[in-house]
Amino acid sequence: MEENSLGGSKYLLLIVDEASGCMKGFCLRAKSESEDCIKTIKTYIMKVQKQFGKKVKFVRHDGAREFATNSLKDFYKDEGIEQQTTVPMLHHAKLDKCFWAEAAMTAIYVKNRLPSRERHRSHGGEHSKRCVTHLLRSVRDFAPSYFDDVFVHSRAVNGKTDVEAHKEHLRKLLGLMRKYKLYANLKKCIFGASEIPILGCLVGKNGVRPDPEKVRVISEWPTLSDVKELRQFLGLATYLCKYVENYAGKIRPLSQLLKKEAEWKWTAECQQAFDAVKQGLTEAPILAVADQDRPFHVVCDASDFAIG
Template sequence: QGLKNAPATFNRCVTHLLRSVRDFAPSYFDDVFIHSRAVDGKLEVEMHSEHLRRLFALMRKHKLYANLKKCIFGASEILVLWCLVGKNGVRPDPGKVRAINEWPTPSNVKELRQFLGLATYLCKYVSNYAGKIRPLSQLLKKDAAWVWTAECQQAFDAVKQGLTEAPILAVADQDRPFHVVRSNATRSRGT
C-alpha cells in the first residue's frame, strides 16, 4: 500500500517544478492545461506553439514525461473535472447533465444520496441550489420518514431544470476589476 499523502506530494512537486509557466499552464495533479491568447500581434496559435515549446523544455529539464495518447493539442474547449473549459468560460459536461436529466425519481434514501452526490458536484451552475434541494435534504435527516411529496418532486425537477439551463460561467479577467457579491439568504446555508 502506498503513502496516503503521495497524490498531494506529487501535485505539490509538479506545481513547484512548473511554477515558471503557471501563468499560461496551470497543473492539476498530472494534468497540465495550456491556455493561450493573441498577444503583441501574435495569433493565438502562435502563442500556443510558444507556450508548448516553453512547457516541453521545462518538462525535459525536470525529466517529466507526457503520454502523447492522452494529450490534446489546439482544442478550443477541454473536459476538466466534469466541466468543459474554453475561452468563453466553464460549463457542465453535457454527458453528466444528460445523466442527471435521465435520473429516475428516487424511491429511497440511498437513491436520493446517489442523485444528490452527482448533482451537488455541478451545483455551481444552479442558482440557489441549497435552497432548491432543501425538501430533499429533509429526507436525509437521521430519523426522517421516507415520504416523497409533491414538494420533493418539484425540488428534484428544479435541480434537473437548473442544470439543463446552466449558464456558461465566465472566468474572471484578472486585468479588470470585478466584485464578489454574497447573498444574505440565511435559509440556504448548508443546514
C-alpha cells in the first residue's frame, strides 16, 4: 500500500458490520496504532452481551396469521442537520419545526439546530424514533415500529383472507414510506411469513417463543470459569428468563457468586443451577396473550430473595 494514498498513513484498519455488510476504514501511521485500536475495541466487545434494552412482554396481534418486518435504511446515519433534521431520511419528512419543540418552566422553545450532544448521542436515534412513530401513526394498529424496525401483522377480516388483508396493510405502509421517502433495507425485509424475529424472539400466530439460535448458544455454553463468563451467560439467559419458571430461584447459586465479597468457587450446586437454566430454555413454552373467554391462572413475577 502506497504511503501517499493514505495521506501519510501506512496502515488501514478495516471494521466490518456483519449485519449490514458496511465497512469502515481508519488510517493509521504505525502498526502499533492498529494493535492499540484492536486492544481498545476488545475491551468493550464481549462474546455475548445483554441482547436488548427492551423485552417483548406480549404481542398485540389479535389472532394475526400473516406477518412482515421492514428495516429502515440509513436510520442511524448522521451527516449533520439542516434545521429540523438529524439523519438523511428526516430531511425528506419535512416536519414542522414545532415537532422538535421542548417545554421549559416559562416557555416553549423550538430548535433551529439539534444540540451537538444530541447529534452524537446514538446518532440521533431517539429523534429518529420519534419521527418514524409520528409519520406512521395512521398504520400503528397493524404496523407498530421500534426504532428502525416496522412490524406488520394481519388476519382475515371483513370477508378478506389473511393474505389479502396482509397485502392491503403492506400497501398502506409502503405508501406512507414512499410519501415520506423512508427507505427500507430489502436484505432485512420479510413479507408474508407465518413467524418473524422481533427483539431476540420469534412471533407468530401461536404466540412468542425464544429464538432457537439463542437457545442453542445457551445449551452449548461450556462450564463457567470466572465472574466475567458468568455475567455474559446471565446477560443472555436473563433476557429470556420469562420462558423459565421460577428463574430467580434456579439461578440463586449463580447470583451468589456475583456478590462483591464472594469467592469464586464452582460447586455442584452451581453446576446444577447452570444445567437447570439450560434445560428450562430448551423446554421453553410458547407465550401468548391470555384468552379472556377461557379460564387461566395468573402467576406473579415476585421473589422473596431476588430483589433489586
